[in-house]
Amino acid sequence: MSNPFRTSRTPSWFCPYCGYLADSATDATGTHAVPKPDDLSICINCAGVLMFDYDLNIVAADEKLLDELSPHIRRAIDEGRRHIRRRGPIDRGSKH
DSSP states (O other): OOOOOEEEEEEEEEOTTTOOEEEEEEEOSSSOOOOOTTOEEEOTTTOOEEEEOTTSOEEEOOHHHHHTSOHHHHHHHHHHHHHHHHHOSOOTTSOO
16 A cells, blocks of 8 residues: 655754754645645644745744634644644654
8 A cells, every 4th residue: 555645855944833853744635745835734743833935944824824724624733733742742863
């Protein structure tokens, strides 16, 4: 069975919430999408909700934008965040 998720390299970025250093994003929709400006993401370390800017840098997602998301998208984000929070922070010595 093939993996439905696609991981794409991005410019290296630090999470604005926890400072975690990352250089990739994984499409959890199964559509093999690559990040584009204004796409939302979730920090794999702290579950902070993030957004890609015009240069594909990560910034904190605007709370007003989050309030305006469709219920379907909001549920998907909340589910991803719950999973990350249950797992806990990534050991800095491990690969993400």
